[in-house]
Amino acid sequence: MRLLLLLAGFQLIASVAIGQRNGSVRGTLYDSSPKQEIRGATVTLLRSKDSSLVSFTMTDNKGGFELTGLSTGEYRLLLTHINYHNHSRRFTISDEKKAIDLGLVVLRDLAEILADVTVTAEAPPVTLVGDTVQYNASSFKTPPNANVEQLLRNMPGIKVDKDGSITAQGQKVGKVLVDGKEFFGNDPKIATRNLPADAVDKVQSYDRLSDASQMTGIDDGNSEKTINLKLKKDKKKGLFGKITGGG
Incomplete structure (x- = not known):
């Protein structure tokens, strides 16, 4: 419960107050091999233009996440977990499309060699461990x-x-x-x-x-x-x- 309250407080504090903040992004993280949800992954939202931190959260017990209160603009989502390769997704919040649903996002196990996938080798600005x-x-x-x-x-x-x-x-x-x-x-x-x-x-x-x-x-x-x-x-x-x- 304390961790949930902590995450809720962070999302409120870290959201950028520019324009109307009624955009959102959601998705579910999956393991590439056993096809199971990835819980406890860090989801970091950055602005594309300067990589400044906008907000962050963690995936729930079903691998799901959602970030709300987003203003219009271009974003980059950095998905990280200690057992998986980093994954990055870009998207745009506009007046025409305010709700972004990424659906199932597959992360590759660290044991896999990624010859055909671009790996984002960067540390997220914030991580939550316990x-x-x-x-x-x-x-x-x-x-x-x-x-x-x-x-x-x-x-x-x-x-x-x-x-x-x-x-x-x-x-x-x-x-x-x-x-x-x-x-x-x-x-x-x-x-x-x-x-x-x-x-x-x-x-x-x-x-x-x-x-x-x-x-x-x-x-x-x-x-x-x-x-x-x-x-x-x-x-x-x-x-x-x-x-x-x-x-």
Whole structure:
């Protein structure tokens, strides 16, 4: 239920408010071999002209998906799943044709060699793994020398106030980790205002269990909204020394 509410909130936040937003696209993802529905695939909607993120969702238990509230324009749909080759579809929402039904969309298993199919080898801007929302940092453009705070401002579902406090999926972020570790204590702003945006590979948002729950394995209901910054391998060396040294 929590994941469904999360998806509904994202679709509302990420939709682009241009013109009348009464267009829609739907479809069902199928496996190419056993002819069965593909559940839990990420469906990312991008604008064709600049690949900017419009909205995203996941396929349901029957492999189906639907994105609504779309304005007129040209779009590209990126379909991804950990066990399948990426698949891309382009379509146009117009005043004459506002509802797009893609029908059955077949994804090819990773084990298959695709000699006659164009594979879209790109990471989607956002993926959902369980209750974790993962952002691909390279999909969100920032100016030169930008810090992580500026990067987060571009990500749907994340809000950064003027004082630097962060809200993710409607909840206040209590901790910002770096590669899963606490380097900056209990003040998220130390990390977001000192780390360069171009050092980040992935941004993960999730509910972190309390220390007691992590020890016992039992959820005590005291989870804390947390952001984890996964750094690029070539950016890790010397980064923390520069920060602690006042660079």
